[in-house]
Amino acid sequence: MIGYVTLGTNKFDEAAKFYDELLAEFGAKRAMDFGTFIAWSAAKNQPMLALTLPYNKQEANFGNGTMVGLMAKSKEQVDAIYKKALELGGTDEGAPGPRGGNFYAGYFRDLDGNKLNAFFMG
Numbered sequence: 566m567i568g569y570v571t572l573g574t575n576k577f578d579e580a581a582k583f584y585d586e587l588l589a590e591f592g593a594k595r596a597m598d599f600g601t602f603i604a605w606s607a608a609k610n611q612p613m614l615a616l617t618l619p620y621n622k623q624e625a626n627f628g629n630g631t632m633v634g635l636m637a638k639s640k641e642q643v644d645a646i647y648k649k650a651l652e653l654g655g656t657d658e659g660a661p662g663p664r665g666g667n668f669y670a671g672y673f674r675d676l677d678g679n680k681l682n683a684f685f686m687g
Contacts, residue, residue, distance in 0.1 A: 572616055
């Protein structure tokens with residue numbers, strides 16, 4: 566259902582490096598790169614996460630209540646992705662752990678303050 570999610574950035578080069586390394590944990594690589602817009606995907610015709618400088622040239626900012634969930638293959642991968650995000654300069658928004666039922670997630674913010682989580686259902 567979701568084709569891609571785009572996050573705005575004010576630190577394009579730093580953010581691109583952050584996501585190159587973070588999304589490599591999913592096996593994702595750059596699927597598109599137009600200089601001010603990059604999209605990563607783990608496989609052809611699969612959902613993508615994109616990063617862009619705002620088209621209107623205004624400052625990028627994050628939305629309160631907005632979050633991107635990154636689907637992991639295991640609890641161990643959630644732990645690894647969360648750890649990698651913090652190693653890359655991301656900030657903690659909730660350490661990995663059970664969140665009710667069979668939902669396991671770790672929450673973090675990227676270099677621009679965008680909130681993401683890595684999660685596993687099972």
